[in-house]
Amino acid sequence: MKLPRLVSLLGYAGLIPFLVGPAWLSLSPATAPHWLDHAWFVWVGMIASFMAGTFWGFALPASEGPAGILGLLVSMALMLAAWTAMSLPLVPALVGLIVVFLLLLVADFWRERTLGAVDGYFALRIALTVGACLAIGWRLAI
Known part of the structure; x- marks a missing residue:
């Protein structure tokens, strides 16, 4: 299966949204609405949870075998890790979310080799993970 262009x-x-929040807070902090940072933070956590859900979706067809069951458990653990990170104060939460995004990438690396690959998906995941982690790091630096 080839990755549809729409997915990319x-x-x-x-x-x-990962980039807009830190950019606005860096370039024009006086004009940033009071809700911007919170909305950005919620977006980051929601995407981390969403990505854990996509991992669930990849593991589901193989769920009758041991690798599929492990995939489902990894997905749930990653979703719980995202929720736990979101429950922390801002700085530890952002560090935790970086860890979650990196763990998601490691999990996708395992999934590609164990449960099957989709052409182009892992390369997209690498690019998006780097972008997300850089944006979170940027926000941490502000």
């Missing part, structure tokens, strides 16, 4: 387009579009 939507993936990169999902990075826009």
